Structure formats: structure tokens, C-alpha cells
Amino acid sequence: MSALSCNKLTKTFTQGSQTIKGLDDVSIAIAEGSFVCLSGPSGSGKTTLLNAMGGLDTPDSGEILVGDMRVDQMNKSDLADMRLHNIGFVFQSYNLIPVLTAQENIEFVMQIQGIPADQRSAKSREILAEVGLADHEGRRPAQLSGGQQQRVAVARAIVSNPTLVLADEPTANLDSVTATQLMDLFAELNQSRGITFVIATHDARVMEYCRRLIKMEDGKIISDQEQPGRGANV
Amino acid sequence: MADKHSPSAGILATLAWRNLWRNYRRTLIMLTAIVVGVWAMILFSAMMRGMLDEMVQAGLRVLPGEVQVHHPDYQDDPSVVNSMSAPKGKLLQVLNTPPVTAWTTRLKVPGMISSERDNRGVLLLGVDPAGEIALGFDPGDIVQGRFLESADDKGIVIGRKLAERLETRLGKRVVIMSQNPYNDVADRGVRIVGIYRARLQATEELFVYTSRALLQKMLEVEDEISEVAITADNYEHVDAWWRDIDAAAGPDLDTQPWTVLDAYLGSMYEIQGTMNVIIMVIIFIALSFGLVNTLVMAVFERVREIGLMMALGMRPQWIMYQVLLESLMLLSLGLVIGNALATATVLPLESGIDISVVGDGLEMYGMGATLYPTLALEDMLMSTLIVLVLGLLASLIPAWRASRYNPVEALTKT
Ligand SMILES: Nc1ncnc2c1ncn2[C@@H]1O[C@H](COP(=O)(O)OP(=O)(O)O)[C@@H](O)[C@H]1O
Ligand SMILES: [Mg+2]
Numbered sequence: 001m002s003a004l005s006c007n008k009l010t011k012t013f014t015q016g017s018q019t020i021k022g023l024d025d026v027s028i029a030i031a032e033g034s035f036v037c038l039s040g041p042s043g044s045g046k047t048t049l050l051n052a053m054g055g056l057d058t059p060d061s062g063e064i065l066v067g068d069m070r071v072d073q074m075n076k077s078d079l080a081d082m083r084l085h086n087i088g089f090v091f092q093s094y095n096l097i098p099v100l101t102a103q104e105n106i107e108f109v110m111q112i113q114g115i116p117a118d119q120r121s122a123k124s125r126e127i128l129a130e131v132g133l134a135d136h137e138g139r140r141p142a143q144l145s146g147g148q149q150q151r152v153a154v155a156r157a158i159v160s161n162p163t164l165v166l167a168d169e170p171t172a173n174l175d176s177v178t179a180t181q182l183m184d185l186f187a188e189l190n191q192s193r194g195i196t197f198v199i200a201t202h203d204a205r206v207m208e209y210c211r212r213l214i215k216m217e218d219g220k221i222i223s224d225q226e227q228p229g230r231g232a233n234v
Numbered sequence: 235m236a237d238k239h240s241p242s243a244g245i246l247a248t249l250a251w252r253n254l255w256r257n258y259r260r261t262l263i264m265l266t267a268i269v270v271g272v273w274a275m276i277l278f279s280a281m282m283r284g285m286l287d288e289m290v291q292a293g294l295r296v297l298p299g300e301v302q303v304h305h306p307d308y309q310d311d312p313s314v315v316n317s318m319s320a321p322k323g324k325l326l327q328v329l330n331t332p333p334v335t336a337w338t339t340r341l342k343v344p345g346m347i348s349s350e351r352d353n354r355g356v357l358l359l360g361v362d363p364a365g366e367i368a369l370g371f372d373p374g375d376i377v378q379g380r381f382l383e384s385a386d387d388k389g390i391v392i393g394r395k396l397a398e399r400l401e402t403r404l405g406k407r408v409v410i411m412s413q414n415p416y417n418d419v420a421d422r423g424v425r426i427v428g429i430y431r432a433r434l435q436a437t438e439e440l441f442v443y444t445s446r447a448l449l450q451k452m453l454e455v456e457d458e459i460s461e462v463a464i465t466a467d468n469y470e471h472v473d474a475w476w477r478d479i480d481a482a483a484g485p486d487l488d489t490q491p492w493t494v495l496d497a498y499l500g501s502m503y504e505i506q507g508t509m510n511v512i513i514m515v516i517i518f519i520a521l522s523f524g525l526v527n528t529l530v531m532a533v534f535e536r537v538r539e540i541g542l543m544m545a546l547g548m549r550p551q552w553i554m555y556q557v558l559l560e561s562l563m564l565l566s567l568g569l570v571i572g573n574a575l576a577t578a579t580v581l582p583l584e585s586g587i588d589i590s591v592v593g594d595g596l597e598m599y600g601m602g603a604t605l606y607p608t609l610a611l612e613d614m615l616m617s618t619l620i621v622l623v624l625g626l627l628a629s630l631i632p633a634w635r636a637s638r639y640n641p642v643e644a645l646t647k648t
Pocket of ligand 1: 022
């Protein structure tokens with residue numbers, strides 16, 4: 001079964017008198033456990049597609065399935081629940097809640113899921129160790145470097161074993177060493193835990209990591225290829 | 235999928251509390267405003283209570299008795315025709331039973347008093363001196379001479395101001411005059427045995443005390459009286475017992491509590507609670523602008539993280555609860571400190587504030603030169619209720635706005 005499939009998605013934005021095609025008849029299927037990059041120049045529709053996949057935004061038309069759930073037919077609160085339980089998000093910046101510590105940021109998701117405190121605490125510590133931040137649990141985002149913040153965001157994204165992790169330009173604000181380390185982490189988690197990743201990027205070094213590279217332009221998919229990459233072989 | 239978990243309230247509380255202190259200067263300013271507002275509400279109410287209490291006490295002191303029984307026509311025509319016989323039977327029984335602590339009877343008729351220099355219209359009170367004292371007349375108010383000593387005392391006690399008006403003094407003889415039931419003028423010469431003072435000059439000029447027997451004899455009414463005056467030493471609770479007196483007095487007599495006898499004081503007393511609430515609401519409205527503004531700013535500064543929380547799957551109503559909780563924390567903190575501050579400042583004032591500087595102008599309202607603020611639990615609870623309920627209502631606006639953000643747009647706000 002696919003972790004995710006989209007069928008004939010369209011989305012238009014109007015800006016003044018102009019209409020922009022954010023998504024223009026996009027259809028893709030993403031297999032469970034795959035490691036996919038969504039590439040393309042700025043404005044090509046990567047964010048729009050990721051937001052539609054993750055139930056953050058609704059397309060004008062078309063079908064979206066996450067697992068066997070029809071995301072395009074959900075109301076707002078069902079979408080919120082779907083995001084909470086099935087999707088992990090990593091954004092370009094501003095990923096963490098400033099008043100919460102690293103551990104609390106990870107526990108936040110589990111708390112709104114209603115997971116009991118003892119389980120939350122054990123799980124969040126374990127996952128912090130997994131992303132290499134074992135002794136940073138008490139730090140607030142402002143006390144962490146950009147790379148560390150993104151690692152906490154990754155930890156939060158995977159903590160509740162989502163069907164899918166969507167990352168929108170996760171390395172855009174990182175230097176190349178840190179960016180590479182973050183991509184190593186993604187690849188590792190993909191291999192070790194079998195988590196499905198879809199990463200939007202226009203960074204060539206990021207694209208190298210992926211096993212499947214989807215290129216977009218003007219809201220359309222212009223190419224879709226397998227490549228050696230570093231992720232799991234599915 | 236459809237599992238509708240509630241977030242643990244803990245995370246909402248943690249977020250609300252930490253967010254509250256994020257911009258601690260703004261929070262402290264708002265907190266100060268709430269504290270001062272709550273303090274002002276309670277202080278104002280305490281002052282009002284003290285003032286009204288003074289007015290009522292003063293009013294009751296003029297002619298003691300929280301409940302009075304009269305002939306049904308006495309209020310319209312307080313002449314001796316509309317008198318009644320002394321209480322007996324059931325009424326007498328009730329008068330000697332708690333909560334009644336004291337009662338007395340009076341013959342009270344309009345009349346004239348003349349000295350060799352001048353004359354004035356007055357209210358002649360034929361009283362039982364012991365009964366008046368039991369009911370609240372303060373013998374300490376006798377500034378010259380003595381008060382009446384028995385129910386058939388032959389002397390007369392007049393007010394200081396009346397003596398001045400009549401250009402007479404202690405020891406002099408004056409003539410009192412009124413109509414007897416046969417419409418004949420009855421008069422009698424009496425000696426001034428005492429001069430009393432009252433809070434109000436008007437009282438000193440109006441009330442003239444004679445013994446009940448003397449007045450009864452002068453007016454040729456054997457044992458007739460105009461009123462029974464009754465006290466339970468607590469004017470506030472009069473509603474609890476005056477109807478029992480009424481029932482015992484029977485349908486042929488009129489029984490009225492002080493709230494009816496002095497309609498002005500009665501209505502003041504009745505609207506006091508409402509007035510305090512109105513003032514509290516007005517103070518709160520002034521506060522609410524600051525509160526709403528503070529929350530709107532706090533929410534606006536946090537658009538992106540609100541978007542983030544929504545993106546992560548937090549339901550819009552939880553965002554709303556979080557803002558409301560933040561407001562509730564701020565309000566509660568303000569209430570605790572405000573109430574503590576009000577208690578700390580009002581309690582020492584309960585022994586009295588000298589307002590003689592402004593007091594002269596207030597005398598017409600029955601105010602004395604000292605104000606005794608009264609801290610009432612009722613006012614503290616009411617201000618707390620108003621601040622919490624209206625505060626949360628006002629907070630609904632920013633809270634609702636926060637919950638309406640679209641996560642995609644909120645996340646990309648810069
Ligand atoms: N909310 C919006 N309003 C108007 N135009 C938008 C909006 N969001 C995206 N767009 C437009 O849609 C196109 C695709 O945007 P986006 O998906 O953000 O591209 P990418 O993430 O690949 O840079 C762009 O032309 C962008 O200007
Ligand atoms: Mg983008």
C-alpha cells in the first residue's frame with residue numbers, strides 16, 4: 001500500500017487580477033518507507049503540494065489519500081486529528097515552541113494526543129538520544145543552535161510513529177556541514193525505522209540523498225526518477 | 235482516526251503560564267492595573283457601605299425603632315385622633331420575644347412650642363424615658379440638664395438649636411400646645427429640664443421630649459399612644475422579622491419597617507448592592523480595554539507558534555482555551571493580590587476616617603464627620619465574580635481571533 005497518493009490535484013491562487021497555478025494536475029503515489037525529494041525552483045509548487053499532502057491546506061480539486069484516509073474530504077477538526085496522529089512536520093524555520101524546552105517540545109505532540117506522562121517522558125528522552133541531543137532536553141529553542149533545533153523538530157516529527165514525515169526546506173537555514181548531518185539523520189531514520197520521508201528542497205546536496213527525485217515546475221511534475229540515494233531501498 | 239483525545243490540561247497550563255511571563259513588563263503593567271482596579275472596587279464598596287450605614291444609623295437614631303406600629307391613618311394625619319391603645323395580647327407577646335430586643339410606646343403629635351420670645355412648630359414626643367434609652371436614645375447627648383426621668387416627668391427636653399431659636403435656656407418655662415381629640419387647643423406650661431444635641435440641626439429643632447403621661451393628660455387621652463417603636467438591634471435584618479410583628483398587630487394596625495418609614499433611606503439601602511455592582515462594572519470596563527489590548531498583542535506576537543501548534547494538530551478550540559487560561563491566570567493573580575491589598579488597606583480604616591474637611595457638606599445626607607468603611611465579603615465575592623466573568627468574556631475576542639488563524643498563513647507570517 002502507498003503511504004500517500006495524490007490524484008489530479010489542482011490549486012489556484014489569485015493575487016489581484018492574476019491567477020497562479022500552485023498545483024496543476026498533480027498525481028503521485030509514494031510507497032511506504034520511501035525517501036523522496038521534491039525539487040524545483042522557488043515558486044514551483046513544492047510547499048503547496050506538501051501542505052496539501054499533510055492536510056494543512058486543501059486543494060481545489062483532486063484526491064489525497066494518506067494510508068487509506070481521504071484527506072481531501074476531511075473537515076477541519078478531522079484534518080487536525082490526522083496531522084496529529086499520522087503526519088510529522090519539519091518546517092524550514094520556527095519549528096519549535098519558544099517557551100518549551102527541547103523535551104517539552106517533543107512531548108507537546110504526545111500531550112495533545114493524550115499519552116500519559118510516564119510514557120511521554122521515557123519516549124521523548126529516548127528519541128532525543130536518537131537524534132544526538134541526549135543531554136539537551138532542558139534547553140529552550142533559543143539556547144540551541146539552528147542544527148540542534150532542526151534535530152529537535154525531527155525528533156518531534158517522528159515521536160508518534162507517523163505514516164509520513166513531510167519536511168519543507170529543512171536545511172535552508174543551515175550551513176552545509178549541519179545540513180549534511182541533518183540529511184544523514186533523515187536517511188538513518190528512514191533506514192532504521194522505515195519512516196516515509198518527503199522532503200521539499202532546492203538544495204542539490206539534499207537531493208543526492210533521495211532514492212526518488214520528483215521535479216516540479218509551475219505547479220506541475222516535470223520528472224520523477226529513481227536514483228541511488230542514501231535512503232532505504234524499497 | 236476519530237479518537238478524540240483531550241490534550242492534557244497540563245500542557246495548556248504550562249503554555250499559558252510561561253507565555254504570560256514572556257513579556258513580563260507588559261504582564262506586570264496589566265497585573266498592576268487589575269490589582270488597582272480590584273482594590274478600587276472593594277475600597278469603593280467599603281466606603282459606600284460605611285457611608286450608607288452611617289446614614290441609616292443616623293436616620294434611625296433620630297427616632298429609634300427599626301419597626302413601628304401605628305394607627306392606619308396616622309401616617310396621613312399624625313394627629314392625636316389617629317392614636318391607638320397600648321399593645322396587648324398577641325402583639326405584646328411578640329414584642330417580648332426575640333429577636334425583639336427593646337420596644338417602647340410614644341404619643342407623637344405635631345404641636346407648637348412658645349417661649350416669651352418666639353414660637354416654633356415642633357413634634358411633641360410623649361415618651362417613656364427608660365424605653366427610649368433602651369431603644370437607642372443616648373443620654374450622653376444631653377448637653378445641659380438631664381433627660382426625662384420617669385414616664386410622668388413634669389419637665390421638657392428640647393434640642394440645642396431649638397433653644398437658640400426660642401432664645402430660651404435650661405430652667406426656663408415654655409408653653410407647648412396641640413389639638414386634643416375634640417379639636418380644642420390644649421396647652422401647658424413646662425420647664426426645660428434638659429437640652430439635647432443631635433447630629434442634625436433639623437432634628438434639634440423638631441423633636442421635643444415630654445413624658446408620655448404629661449402629654450396624654452394635656453391632650454385628654456387616657457393611655458392612648460401614637461406608635462409602638464421596636465428594635466432588634468440590627469437594621470439590616472429587619473426584613474426577617476417585621477412581618478411577624480405585622481401579623482401579631484392584626485389588620486387594624488399598620489406595621490412598617492424603617493425602609494418604608496424612611497423611603498429615601500430605604501431606597502438608598504435597597505439599591506446599594508446594585509450601585510456597587512454598577513461601579514464595579516464601570517471600573518472593569520476601564521480595565522477591559524487594557525486586558526483585551528494586552529491579549530491581542532500577546533496573540534499577535536505569537537501568530538507563528540499558534541500556526542505551528544495548529545499545524546501539529548492542536549485543535550482551534552484548544553488554542554482558544556490556552557489564551558483564555560492565560561487571561562484567567564492573569565485575572566486570578568490580580569484578584570488575589572487586589573483582594574489582599576484591599577483587605578490590608580480597608581481593615582485598618584474600619585475604625586474610622588475623619589472626613590470633617592468635606593463632612594459639613596455631607597451633613598444634609600445624614601453623614602457624620604467620620605466615615606467607617608466596611609469590608610464586606612459580599613463585595614469581595616462580587617468583584618471577583620465580575621472580574622472573572624467579564625474578564626473571560628472580554629478575553630473571548632482575542633482568544634477567538636487566535637483560534638481563527640489559518641496554520642499555513644500563520645506559519646509564514648514574518
Ligand atoms: N497564499 C498564496 N497566495 C498567493 N499565491 C501563492 C500562495 N501560496 C503560494 N502561492 C504561489 O503559488 C506558487 C507556488 O508556491 P510554493 O508552493 O510556495 O512554491 P515553492 O514552495 O516551490 O517555492 C508560487 O507562485 C507562489 O507565489
Ligand atoms: Mg516553499
